[in-house]
Structures are given as C-alpha cells and as structure tokens.
Amino acid sequence: MNKDLQEILKGIVGGKNALLAPEEILVYESDGVSLIKGKADAVLLPGSPEEVMQIVKLANQHQIPFVARGAGTGLSGGCSAQQGGWIISTARLDKILEIDTVNRTARVQPGVVNAALSETLYPYGYQFAPDPSSQSACTLGGNFAENSGGPHCLKYGMTSPHILGAKIIMPNGELVSLGGKVPGNTGYDLLGLMVGSEGTLGIAVEFTVKLTPLPEAVETFLAVFPTIEKASQTVSEIIASGITPAALEMLDKLTLEVVEKFVHAGYPQNAGAALLIELDGVQLQIVEESEWVKKICQRNGVLSLEKAEEEEHRKKLWLGRKSAFGAFGRVTHDFFVMDGVVPPSKLPVIMKKIEEISVKYQVQIANVFHAGDGNLHPNILFDIRDKEMVKRVLSAGEEILEECVSLGGAVSGEHGIGVEKQNLMPLMFTEVDLNTMQKVHDFFNPQNLCNPGKIFPTGKTCGEALPGRYLSVASWI
Numbered sequence: 347m348n349k350d351l352q353e354i355l356k357g358i359v360g361g362k363n364a365l366l367a368p369e370e371i372l373v374y375e376s377d378g379v380s381l382i383k384g385k386a387d388a389v390l391l392p393g394s395p396e397e398v399m400q401i402v403k404l405a406n407q408h409q410i411p412f413v414a415r416g417a418g419t420g421l422s423g424g425c426s427a428q429q430g431g432w433i434i435s436t437a438r439l440d441k442i443l444e445i446d447t448v449n450r451t452a453r454v455q456p457g458v459v460n461a462a463l464s465e466t467l468y469p470y471g472y473q474f475a476p477d478p479s480s481q482s483a484c485t486l487g488g489n490f491a492e493n494s495g496g497p498h499c500l501k502y503g504m505t506s507p508h509i510l511g512a513k514i515i516m517p518n519g520e521l522v523s524l525g526g527k528v529p530g531n532t533g534y535d536l537l538g539l540m541v542g543s544e545g546t547l548g549i550a551v552e553f554t555v556k557l558t559p560l561p562e563a564v565e566t567f568l569a570v571f572p573t574i575e576k577a578s579q580t581v582s583e584i585i586a587s588g589i590t591p592a593a594l595e596m597l598d599k600l601t602l603e604v605v606e607k608f609v610h611a612g613y614p615q616n617a618g619a620a621l622l623i624e625l626d627g628v629q630l631q632i633v634e635e636s637e638w639v640k641k642i643c644q645r646n647g648v649l650s651l652e653k654a655e656e657e658e659h660r661k662k663l664w665l666g667r668k669s670a671f672g673a674f675g676r677v678t679h680d681f682f683v684m685d686g687v688v689p690p691s692k693l694p695v696i697m698k699k700i701e702e703i704s705v706k707y708q709v710q711i712a713n714v715f716h717a718g719d720g721n722l723h724p725n726i727l728f729d730i731r732d733k734e735m736v737k738r739v740l741s742a743g744e745e746i747l748e749e750c751v752s753l754g755g756a757v758s759g760e761h762g763i764g765v766e767k768q769n770l771m772p773l774m775f776t777e778v779d780l781n782t783m784q785k786v787h788d789f790f791n792p793q794n795l796c797n798p799g800k801i802f803p804t805g806k807t808c809g810e811a812l813p814g815r816y817l818s819v820a821s822w823i
C-alpha cells in the first residue's frame with residue numbers, strides 16, 4: 347500500500363489505530379480455523395460509525411477489498427482477508443448505548459462482547475438470550491453476521507429473532523437503518539436478509555436487540571449413559587415428547603475425559619456419553635417436565651441422573667461444557683471444529699456414522715454439541731504439521747457433512763459457510779438456487795469488495811464446485 351494511502355488511513359482512525367506493520371497484522375490472519383489464512387495489508391480500528399463509513403468509501407475509491415472483524419472466534423474462516431486489503435476491526439466500537447427495560451430493548455455497538463451484554467443486563471432481570479459457547483469473547487457483530495446459536499438457542503432461538511434493528515454501512519459506504527424498537531412488517535425484510543449474511547452485505551455499526559427476562563426457575567441435570575447411541579435416542583425422545591428444554595447438550599466419552607482433567611467439573615470417566623439438560627420457566631412447569639425427562643432417561647438405560655442442587659454446582663456443570671474446546675487444546679496440536687446439523691430423530695444414525703468415519707480415516711473425533719437442535723460439532727483432532735493427516739481430516743470432515751445432508755440436514759448449523767464450506771454448497775443447492783443468492787449478493791455488493799471470497803463456491807460457474815472440495819482448503823496450508 348502506498349505511503350499516501352497509509353497517511354490518509356492514519357488520519358481517519360488515528361496513528362495507533364492503523365496497524366500497518368506485518369508483525370502487527372499477523373495475528374489477524376485467521377479466525378478459529380487455523381487451516382484458513384489470509385494476509386491483510388492493514389488492520390484498522392475505527393472509533394465511530396463515521397470512521398467506518400470513511401474507510402469503506404476510501405476502499406471503494408481505490409478498489410481495495412475490506413472485511414469486518416469482531417473477536418475472530420468465527421469457525422468458518424469468515425473474517426480472514428482472502429483477497430488482501432483492509433480488516434476493519436470493531437474492537438473500539440464496544441459501547442452499550444442504551445438499556446430500555448420498559449420496551450425490553452438495548453442499543454449496542456457491534457464490538458460489544460456477548461457475555462458482557464448479558465452481565466450488564468442481569469441486575470435489571472434480563473439477558474441477551476443467544477449464548478454461543480464462545481460468549482466470553484465473541485461480539486454482537488459476529489453473532490449478527492453468523493446468525494449464531496448457542497446452548498440456550500434450542501428454546502430461545504438463534505440470533506436473528508433477537509435483533510430488532512441495525513444500522514449498516516453498505517458496501518458502497520452509505521448508511522442504512524433497518525428496523526427499530528418494535529418488530530415491523532413494512533416492505534421487504536432487509537434486516538432478516540442481513541442477519542447471517544456473513545459480513546458480505548455491509549458492516550453493522552449499531553444494533554437494537556431484544557431483552558429476554560431471566561426465568562423464574564432453572565433446573566439442570568447431568569444424565570450419564572453407557573453409550574452415545576442411548577444418549578442420542580434420549581435426545582430424540584425428549585424433543586418428540588413436546589418438551590423444549592432450555593438446553594440439551596451432548597458430551598461424548600473422549601470429551602468427558604479431556605474436560606474433566608482440565609476443569610474438574612465432576613464429569614464421569616469411562617461413560618459412553620452424558621447429556622447436560624436444562625429446564626427453565628415457572629416452577630410448576632419445571633417440576634412436571636423434570637418428571638418426563640427422568641422417565642425418558644430411565645427408559646434409555648441412564649446410568650446416573652444428577653441434579654444441580656445449588657447455583658455453584660450448576661455453574662460447574664456448565665463450565666465443563668463451555669471449556670470443552672479449550673480442553674482439546676491440551677491434548678492435541680490442532681483440532682478442526684465441524685458444524686453440521688441433522689433432524690434430532692437422526693442423531694442415533696449420524697453418531698454411528700461418525701464413529702465409522704473416525705475408524706475409516708484413522709482420526710480421533712470428540713463430539714460436544716447442541717444435541718437438542720441436532721447441531722453436531724465433531725471435533726477432529728490432528729497435527730497441522732502432518733500433511734497426510736490433514737488430508738485424512740478433511741476427507742473425514744467432508745464425509746460427515748455429506749452424511750448430514752443425506753439425512754435431511756445441512757452443512758452448517760451455526761458457524762456459517764465462510765471459506766471452509768463454500769465448495770460444499772452445491773451439496774445443498776442447485777445452480778439456479780446459487781445463482782439466485784449470487785444475484786442478491788451482487789445487488790448489494792456489486793464490486794465484491796466487501797468480504798470477497800466467502801460463501802459462494804470457487805468453481806468456474808456459481809454452482810460448480812472444485813474437485814476435492816474440502817481438500818481445496820488444504821492446498822493453502
């Protein structure tokens with residue numbers, strides 16, 4: 347980048363908020379997927395929506411690609427600078443602008459950390475319901491762009507229904523305001539389109555979010571099963587019974603062992619799998635639902651069903667679940683977090699398939715996931731220095747996602763497509779489907795400067811994927 351442009355950028359954001367040295371930029375080269383890397387020419391930390399607008403206008407003037415970045419915890423390569431250019435970090439846009447408990451809304455900037463918002467809301471008796479397991483780090487901007495889920499999204503829904511309004515700097519630098527404090531039904535649902543668009547249709551600079559009242563009562567159980575099939579069947583039957591737990595999470599044998607050594611959550615060793623089941627609502631309803639859940643667990647041969655008797659115990663059980671990814675880091679050089687989804691009734695089938703795939707490709711797979719939604723996270727453990735192993739990991743991953751689709755599911759439950767799964771899109775969509783999506787993209791982002799190289803397959807035509815699909819990622823290592 348030429349010196350003049352560097353000086354203009356420094357003038358917009360301030361010298362210390364324009365990172366231009368390669369060693370400063372290095373840490374921004376990937377998100378949570380270490381296999382996917384992109385080299386930016388600059389990382390910019392604007393302090394206001396106006397500064398974001400100026401940067402985007404400048405990028406348009408000079409035809410420079412740009413990509414928004416929250417905390418970089420994404421798990422599909424969404425915020426990596428695939429075609430170079432500028433990373434626009436929202437780290438300084440981290441203010442909670444207004445809490446309106448009368449209308450149950452808050453106005454926040456995109457760099458606000460998910461857990462920080464809920465912690466601020468607790469004294470008022472509210473929370474921001476979507477709770478990705480990365481919530482202590484990930485930002486509202488990332489949640490919005492990925493339409494993120496989390497353990498409690500089974501009952502409360504993913505991010506989309508919790509976003510009532512957004513201010514977005516469009517790819518050409520114009521500011522668009524969508525929605526507000528009330529859910530509206532006025533014309534095209536552009537807000538709905540923006541949520542989950544993975545930062546390819548603009549950069550959000552403010553949200554109006556919905557506040558969810560804290561439940562009157564909560565009960566949390568750890569149900570331990572001899573096999574993962576029995577645990578999967580239990581999930582399927584709980585969902586079929588009509589009960590909607592607040593959360594219904596699965597941890598397999600390997601995960602239980604690794605996590606226990608790390609955080610001592612009181613998880614069993616040598617069990618086939620465990621379910622973390624949380625019920626919330628009014629006390630009377632919970633008592634009745636608990637009885638149903640117990641009966642279903644017993645019918646499926648539960649080995650033990652432990653109820654968290656006090657808040658400290660409950661927190662400990664959750665700490666285990668939320669520390670799982672960190673715990674994997676202690677036993678493996680790298681791990682690949684997969685994200686597929688199947689109808690809950692197909693959980694027993696897919697878990698068996700994953701086991702077979704693990705044997706076929708000789709890779710260790712640890713499963714910890716949002717079971718109630720059928721949203722799988724098989725974590726494939728590997729060593730990035732072993733190229734042959736990386737190929738097996740990617741083939742195993744691809745086969746798992748193919749199985750998800752063939753069982754009526756999808757290639758992503760919550761982490762998005764990004765770069766990781768772009769060449770798997772034709773598994774789910776026809777060329778006409780993809781071309782229709784491409785037209786929407788091109789209308790809002792005609793120069794393809796805003797987060798280029800994401801979501802759409804990299805084949806010659808839109809519906810044509812490169813051979814190797816996942817393996818095409820490996821060539822970038």
Ligand SMILES: Cc1cc2nc3c(=O)[nH]c(=O)nc-3n(C[C@H](O)[C@H](O)[C@H](O)COP(=O)(O)OP(=O)(O)OC[C@H]3O[C@@H](n4cnc5c(N)ncnc54)[C@H](O)[C@@H]3O)c2cc1C
Nearest residue numbers: 416417418419420424479485487488489491494495545550
């Ligand atoms: C340990 C761990 C656990 C996780 N658990 C979950 C989980 O339970 N559920 C889940 O859904 N995900 C989970 N994730 C994935 C990830 O945390 C989410 O996708 C999260 O929403 C990303 O937020 P971020 O701030 O890190 O975004 P980033 O990774 O920085 O960016 C993600 C995408 O959002 C775009 N973006 C960021 N800010 C903006 C903005 N202001 N405007 C427009 N686009 C923007 C980026 O361009 C990129 O495409 C987990 C990740 C980790 C590492």
